[in-house]
Amino acid sequence: MTTNTLQGKALVTGASSGIGATYARQLAAKGLDLVLVARDQARLDTLAQTLAADFGVAVEVVKADLTQAAELQALEQRLLTDSSISVLINNAGMTVEGGYVDADPARVEAMIQLNVLAPTRLSMAAAKAMAARGQGAIVNLASVVALIPEQFAGAYGATKAFVLGLTQSLATELADKGVRVQGVLPGLTRTEIFERSGHDLAALPPEWVMEVEDMVAAAIKGFEMGEGLTLPSLPDMADFAAYDKARLAMGPRLSLSNPAPRYR
Template sequence: MNTKANQGKALITGASTGIGATYADRLAARGHDLILVARDVARLDKVAADVKAKYGVQVDVLPADLTNKYELLRVEQRLRGDADITVLVNNAGMAVQGKLIEADIDRYETMIQLNVISVTRLAAAAAANFGKRGSGVIINVASVLALAPELFNGTYSGTKAYVLNLSQSMQTELGPLGVRVQAVLPGATRTEIWERSGGSIEHLPAEMLMEVGDMVDAALAGLDLGEAVTIPSLPEIADWNAFAAARQALGPNLSRNKPAGRYLNNAG
């Protein structure tokens, strides 16, 4: 994805603020027309007006609450049916703070609806459209917490582990069809998500917190490098490669016709 005009349309969810609004700016700068999805129409209109003025691209605003099945279906239909869409940024997400045993379980369910169900349905719709054409890019925004369930609310990190898993499976399925899938795993990034989830970024050490523009620029650089998984803050890609290789090495032994020897020692 290099900077030039007529790159097709990018549909970005969660585009009213934060990481999604920043993708809107950067993808417009690269010559993409945009379809912006979120709930807050006034904020979407503002993002749309800003990028139109800066880059002269076409922008459609498609308001939707992605936890509402009917509104989600409208976005899916657009993704399946619009042949000009070349990029999906599957970004809308929410977090919750706190322990499972004290949870407002309905809020957890809403989070799973947004972070898992809507991401899956939109990914499937884009995959069908792009797969037919033999080209397209799907960017799924996960989190480094996919790799660190001990650090934060485990249900949130579980939704992000799901997004990573889904992305890796999609790479296997869609790569041969010419469709690229990138999982982006941001660390702590300065956006509203912290306050929205009832937390705060104030307690975070400054060296752990990335500015949102830096995060999205790094994620797009990772996309340009051909990365399947991008961790914007990770200094050495060799560390990710070693982790991925260790996981792959388990492969031949994950399903066998006999239990492992250590489970047979106490038998009969």
């Protein structure tokens, strides 16, 4: 049975800091037990102890690097077999310093593994398990750069466009199977990801940057409102609805038997 309430036990990736840690805290405040996944064992342990003490929830820590095939596969198996996990927050992600042409290919590959392959495999496993049970929720963290990739250098925007497309397709496939799928498209959010990629949020106008607590609270509220896509910064969702309507209106004309007249 589909529900607009996040409940049960949530597995959160990228949970040691930033958006993931904030999701963990806000979900714990709502009474959800947690499985926290990240590479930083010390941070995970500290967060787990704090959340258990503050909210009385059960918190498990899983140290994993999701760019490593074996560790990703182990977490995938956990989602397939652990029926207590009712919510997946696919949050782990990274960006790469600089533009695309001069980027380190190994770093770009790692970003694709973390931003694209990991949420693909984990959401696939969660979808299979949750659909079989007839309930669950999958939340995928994309970004507004999925809609405006020209405004963000490098391949990061392309990875987030993939997450957006995957989320929309998955939501359609699971619509009648009791599983809610939500895509979250934050704008600039104050987290460590920018420091790690060499960007300086302090150099940007403050009105462009949302505090992480506000962003996550808006995302959770969007889920509770039944939104399939949540854009925390967008004042009027009618703007996105108009964009989406125009996109879908092209559908019947995107695949035809003859080239358009302008190509003749």
